[in-house]
Amino acid sequence: MSASDTALRPVPQVIAHEVPKPRETNKWVDWITTTDHKKIGIMYLVLTFVFFCLGGIEALMMRLQLSVPNNTLLTPEHYNELLTMHGTTMIFLFVVPVMAGFGNYFVPLMIGARDMAFPRLNALSFWLLLFGGIVFYFSLFFTPPEAGWWSYPPLSSILYSTSGGQDAWIFLIHLTGISSLIGAINFYATIVNMRAPGMGWGRLPLFVWSVLIYAILLIIALPVVGAAVTMLLTDRHFGTHFFDPTDHGSPLLWQHLFWFFGHPEVYIMILPGFGMISEIIPVFSRKPIFGYKAIAAATCVIAFLAVLVWGHHMFASPLPVVVMGFFMLSSFLIAIPTGVKIFNWIATLWRGSIVMTTSLYFAVGFIAIFIIGGITGIFLAVFPIDWQLNDTYFVVAHFHYVLMGGAVFTVFSGLYYWYPKITGRLMNETLGKWSFWIMFWGFNMTFFVQHALGLSGMPRRIYTYPPGVGWSTYNLISTIGSFILGLGILLTFINVFRSLKVGAIAGPDPWKGNTLEWFTTSPPPANNFDVIPRVRSVEPMRDIRRQIERDTGVTQKTGGSEQFAGA
Amino acid sequence: MLGASLVLAPAALANFLTPKSGAQPANEIHSLYMIVLYIAAVVFAVVEGALFYSVYKFRAKKGAVAAQIHGNTRLEIGWTVGAAVILVVLTTVTFIKLPGIINPPNSSANGLSLSGGVLTASTTEPSPPNGKKLVICITGRQFIWAYYYGSGCESDPYSSKVAYSYQEMYVPANTTIVLHIESLDVIHSWWVPSLGGKVDAVPGYTTYTWFKASKVGALYHGQCAELCGRLHAAMTALVKVLTPAAWQQWLTQQKAWIAAQEQQVLTLRKQLIANGNLTANLS
Numbered sequence: 001m002s003a004s005d006t007a008l009r010p011v012p013q014v015i016a017h018e019v020p021k022p023r024e025t026n027k028w029v030d031w032i033t034t035t036d037h038k039k040i041g042i043m044y045l046v047l048t049f050v051f052f053c054l055g056g057i058e059a060l061m062m063r064l065q066l067s068v069p070n071n072t073l074l075t076p077e078h079y080n081e082l083l084t085m086h087g088t089t090m091i092f093l094f095v096v097p098v099m100a101g102f103g104n105y106f107v108p109l110m111i112g113a114r115d116m117a118f119p120r121l122n123a124l125s126f127w128l129l130l131f132g133g134i135v136f137y138f139s140l141f142f143t144p145p146e147a148g149w150w151s152y153p154p155l156s157s158i159l160y161s162t163s164g165g166q167d168a169w170i171f172l173i174h175l176t177g178i179s180s181l182i183g184a185i186n187f188y189a190t191i192v193n194m195r196a197p198g199m200g201w202g203r204l205p206l207f208v209w210s211v212l213i214y215a216i217l218l219i220i221a222l223p224v225v226g227a228a229v230t231m232l233l234t235d236r237h238f239g240t241h242f243f244d245p246t247d248h249g250s251p252l253l254w255q256h257l258f259w260f261f262g263h264p265e266v267y268i269m270i271l272p273g274f275g276m277i278s279e280i281i282p283v284f285s286r287k288p289i290f291g292y293k294a295i296a297a298a299t300c301v302i303a304f305l306a307v308l309v310w311g312h313h314m315f316a317s318p319l320p321v322v323v324m325g326f327f328m329l330s331s332f333l334i335a336i337p338t339g340v341k342i343f344n345w346i347a348t349l350w351r352g353s354i355v356m357t358t359s360l361y362f363a364v365g366f367i368a369i370f371i372i373g374g375i376t377g378i379f380l381a382v383f384p385i386d387w388q389l390n391d392t393y394f395v396v397a398h399f400h401y402v403l404m405g406g407a408v409f410t411v412f413s414g415l416y417y418w419y420p421k422i423t424g425r426l427m428n429e430t431l432g433k434w435s436f437w438i439m440f441w442g443f444n445m446t447f448f449v450q451h452a453l454g455l456s457g458m459p460r461r462i463y464t465y466p467p468g469v470g471w472s473t474y475n476l477i478s479t480i481g482s483f484i485l486g487l488g489i490l491l492t493f494i495n496v497f498r499s500l501k502v503g504a505i506a507g508p509d510p511w512k513g514n515t516l517e518w519f520t521t522s523p524p525p526a527n528n529f530d531v532i533p534r535v536r537s538v539e540p541m542r543d544i545r546r547q548i549e550r551d552t553g554v555t556q557k558t559g560g561s562e563q564f565a566g567a
Numbered sequence: 568m569l570g571a572s573l574v575l576a577p578a579a580l581a582n583f584l585t586p587k588s589g590a591q592p593a594n595e596i597h598s599l600y601m602i603v604l605y606i607a608a609v610v611f612a613v614v615e616g617a618l619f620y621s622v623y624k625f626r627a628k629k630g631a632v633a634a635q636i637h638g639n640t641r642l643e644i645g646w647t648v649g650a651a652v653i654l655v656v657l658t659t660v661t662f663i664k665l666p667g668i669i670n671p672p673n674s675s676a677n678g679l680s681l682s683g684g685v686l687t688a689s690t691t692e693p694s695p696p697n698g699k700k701l702v703i704c705i706t707g708r709q710f711i712w713a714y715y716y717g718s719g720c721e722s723d724p725y726s727s728k729v730a731y732s733y734q735e736m737y738v739p740a741n742t743t744i745v746l747h748i749e750s751l752d753v754i755h756s757w758w759v760p761s762l763g764g765k766v767d768a769v770p771g772y773t774t775y776t777w778f779k780a781s782k783v784g785a786l787y788h789g790q791c792a793e794l795c796g797r798l799h800a801a802m803t804a805l806v807k808v809l810t811p812a813a814w815q816q817w818l819t820q821q822k823a824w825i826a827a828q829e830q831q832v833l834t835l836r837k838q839l840i841a842n843g844n845l846t847a848n849l850s
Contacts, residue, residue: 076797148794154770155753155796245771251754252769285625286633294643316756316765316792318772320691321669328661332654339650340643342614347642349621351634356626364622371614375607382661384668385600387764388585388593391756391792452582457760459792462800469788470582 035119036526040126041105042422047130048098049493054137055089056489058082060482063446067479069467079463080146081165085136087149088169091265092176093133095407096218099272100125100183102414103211105422107187109517109524110205112196112532117189125183132175139168148461150262151232153243153254158236167236173229177222184218187211196516198535205515205538206289209296210275213303217264217271220307225261228254255317259310267306269403271299273410274341277363280417281345282539283511284360285352291344292538298337298344305334315386324383331381338374342367357511358432362413365440366405373401376451391461394454400447412439412492419496420510424522425503431495439488445481449474514539588761588787590780595667596764602660606653668764671695671743671777678741679811693777695743700777703736704747707755707768709795710802712736716818721747721773730821735805737821739814740783748774753796759789759806767793780808 031039062082065074074082104122108115116122139145143163147156156166191212195204204212232254234240241247243254282289289295311319311327345367354360376398380386389395420426453474458465465471509518518541520529536543548554584604587597625631673695674681681699694700704720706713715731738744748757750768758765762778780787791802809817839845 076800080794080797080799146797152754152793155794160753160796245769250771252772286627288635288637290636291638291643294638316767318691318767318769318774321665325662329658332658335654336647336650340647343646344643346614346617346621347636347639349618349625351636352621352625353627353631353633354622354625364618367618368615371611371618375611378607378657379600379603382599382603382657384592384596384661384665384764385585385603387766388596388600388760390765391758455585456582457586457788457790459756459758459790461794462790464800474582 035115035123037104037108037116037119037122038422038524038528040122041101041103043126044097044101044104044129045422047126047133048094048101051089051093051133052098055086055094056486058086058089060486062086063479063482065463066465066475068476069465069472071464074463076463077146080148080461081144083461084145084148084151084169088136088145088172090403091149091269092172093129093136095269095403095411096180096265097129097176098407098411099211099214099269100180100187102276102411102418103187103214103272104183106418106517107190107208107211108194109421109520109528110208110515111191111194111199112516112519112529112535113190113194114528116186117194118186121182121186125179125186128175128179128182132172132179135175136168136172139165145169150258152258153232153235153251154245156232157244167233170229170233173225177226180218181222181226184215184222187215188219191215196532196535196540199540202293203535203538203540204296206278206292206295206299207272207275207515209299210271210278213299214268214272217268217303217306221261221264221268224257228257228261231257252314252317255314256310259313260307262313263310264303264306266399266402267302270406270410271302273366273406273414274299276410276414276417277345277366278341279515280359280363280413281348283417283513284355284357284363285349286355286512287348287352288539289344290347290350291340294340295344298340301337302334305330305337309334312381312383312386315383316390328381328383332378335374335378335381342371342374355511357416358427358429358436359413359416359511361433361436362409362416365436366409366413369401369405369409369440369443372448373398373403373405376401389454391459392454393450393458393460396460397447397450397454400443400450404443404447409439412436415492415496417511418517419499420503420506421517421522421524423500423503424506425499426506426510427495427499427503431491431498435488435491435495437488438491439485442481442484442486442488446478446485447481449477449481453478509541512541512545514541516540519544586760588780588785589782590762590778590785590787591672592668592763592778593761595664599661599664599668602664603657606657610653669693671700671745671779673697674699674701674743674779675741675781677811678743679739679814681742692747692775693745700743700745701739702745702747703738704749705757705768706749706751707757707791707795707802708751709753710791710798712755712757712791712802712804716821728822730818730825732821734803735807737807737809737814737817738780739811740808741779741781742811743777743779745777746775748776754793755795755802756792757789757804758792759787759804761787762789762806765792780806783808783810 031043034040061074062079065071065079104116143165145151145161145165145168147161147166151166151169154160191208231240231242235242235244241249243249243251245251278289278295308330309327311323312331315324376394380389380395380398416427416432453471456470458471506522508521519533533540533544585597585600586593588594671693679701681701702718702720704715706715711733713731713733714736715729717729720729746757748766748768750770752770754770755768756765757768757776762780763776766774766776768774785808787806789804789806791799795802836845
């Protein structure tokens with residue numbers, strides 16, 4: 001079909017089709033040399049889920065060790081290695097890059113672009129991530145790091161962490177940092193320059209807004225941690241004393257640098273998840289998003305405040321009370337835009353006609369969990385209360401409510417939503433709902449009781465505890481819950497593999513989506529779109545369906561959606 | 568499981584509160600925590616309620632049509648202001664409660680009698696209004712806490728011959744105690760939940776906190792709260808509250824024991840030097 005042909009068709013119509021491959025190459029070579037954002041996206045997703053499993057196994061081992069008092073299953077050395085690897089893996093090798101995976105696959109599709117702005121840089125991002133992970137995990141065969149994912153000196157200095165594991169950790173931060181940084185530049189360039197005609201800033205899908213802000217935050221925060229770990233490296237090996245208290249250095253400097261990165265990192269991890277929810281809830285409520293501008297603005301405000309709150313990680317450190325007061329207020333302020341988002345999501349559900357898909361279950365489950373994480377965050381922001389709660393299991397519970405909710409539940413929601421686009425097949429809804437309920441109860445069982453553990457005096461990062469101090473029951477409940485949670489996650493993995501073969505054929509638009517990725521076939525062809533439609537609102541696909549209905553008089557049936565009767 | 572948790576609920580609820588023990592400032596922190604908890608409970612109930620009600624009420628039914636609402640500016644402004652008002656209330660409450668948490672009161676009449684009015688150069692060191700306080704210096708190291716009792720401990724505890732103890736701290740009741748906290752190696756964090764909040768022991772810095780316990784005979788457990796190495800879990804602390812008279816007695820006894828031990832070591836050292844097993848390098 002010639003270009004003039006497509007231009008003559010009654011616009012708009014789904015007309016993307018397969019572009020024949022230029023030449024037949026070895027499949028593996030094809031994956032390794034690819035610069036296609038979709039293939040890179042899939043590799044990101046597969047790799048990050050592998051790391052998610054590794055991090056999960058590490059978590060389960062720690063929970064097993066803590067299930068009973070005075071347990072000797074793990075040595076203190078191994079326990080510290082596990083807590084370091086679990087935190088580092090989940091943050092640097094799962095949550096941040098999994099968002100890049102979804103972003104890679106869907107940002108170009110959602111803005112009507114044919115690839116990312118810099119396809120080869122995009123491939124480099126992925127391979128740096130892989131090598132960062134390899135450098136880090138190879139320390140398993142030697143001595144893994146054991147100073148925690150926050151690696152406070154002097155504990156992480158050469159005097160107290162003599163092994164090369166700590167250096168492997170530093171190189172992981174360097175490699176994944178460069179990977180994320182060039183990825184962020186790529187996202188920024190793509191979103192700013194390659195939007196479909198008519199897609200102004202007021203018509204940008206909210207997921208793309210969140211990836212844009214994610215990219216900006218990465219560009220602000222990553223150089224700081226990159227510098228900090230380089231200083232740690234030179235302290236360890238090249239005779240500098242940035243963090244060495246015995247030679248006029250300051251351990252507190254590390255804390256400021258690390259948390260100046262570390263707190264924006266939290267928003268880097270959850271904002272794309274927020275973006276997914278802002279896409280998914282309107283689709284399944286059959287309603288436009290409530291307060292599009294408020295949500296986009298809230299995302300920007302959160303990003304701005306995110307770089308002003310790092311001190312709330314340091315309330316027990318030597319800081320003047322005035323400084324603590326400032327960080328309490330800035331942390332309070334961030335609750336406002338976050339609250340606005342939650343209210344807008346609930347208002348989007350309100351008076352909708354909600355299609356109860358697994359994706360929506362996970363989205364609603366996320367909101368329910370995240371509300372608790374948000375509220376406990378207020379307790380921690382009040383610095384005199386934080387003096388009791390900081391570095392206890394209360395904090396562990398808080399940030400798992402925020403990050404398991406804000407990242408894992410949203411990613412699972414996104415996975416069930418976009419899987420049909422990536423593979424062309426739907427996942428099994430029954431299995432998906434089982435997975436959701438088991439995960440939801442397992443999650444709450446694991447982490448809700450940890451609030452009580454922290455409040456009754458159990459610090460984080462202890463490898464064991466004595467009987468008779470009132471921690472045994474809660475720890476056992478938490479351990480049992482963690483295995484239930486693991487089972488729920490396993491069911492979704494089974495669903496993913498099973499559906500590749502036996503899932504129902506999805507068709508281009510199984511959910512009646514709003515955004516442009518549903519305009520093309522599932523999976524999309526190499527060039528994404530033959531014709532890029534003109535965008536006239538935030539919901540271009542809805543406009544397209546309406547126009548076709550007007551032009552043809554036929555109600556648009558969408559592939560696969562028949563199974564959701566009544567929708 | 569649900570049944571069991573309902574039965575256990577009242578007993579378990581206490582575990583969802585910060586400790587309240589009769590010691591300051593733990594009690595003050597507890598009362599601030601309770602105010603935040605009540606506000607949080609209301610917010611939690613309203614928001615979760617709205618979420619589950621909407622999902623339950625507006626599930627897709629045959630013939631139901633979703634209302635095509637794009638937003639409502641007044642509502643948006645309403646909940647933004649609403650959230651802000653709650654936070655203003657929380658800020659106000661915190662700053663009202665703050666002085667009671669960071670400023671120590673005077674020792675009670677039945678506390679230890681102390682000489683007063685010691686001027687300190689530090690602006691961060693807490694001090695009661697009349698300046699009368701018992702200073703205890705805490706030094707953290709892998710993996711034990713050491714305590715040096717009485718003024719002079721901040722300069723050189725060995726030459727000023729103050730009494731010291733490890734892991735178990737003995738304190739007089741009803742007396743304002745100010746802690747000077749330091750670390751010899753990595754970062755530790757001093758924390759006895761029933762007495763008050765935690766304070767990091769950062770090498771190169773001196774940090775301060777205070778407490779005033781009233782229950783004679785009470786034994787409070789604490790634990791290092793910042794990962795400090797492999798035996799972080801073993802770095803515990805015990806604080807035992809004695810009557811001021813009993814504490815004075817303990818202090819005298821402890822000093823005598825320390826002197827006796829030093830004498831023993833000195834004798835042993837002389838013996839070893841005489842036997843040629845140790846080089847005499849004492850000036």
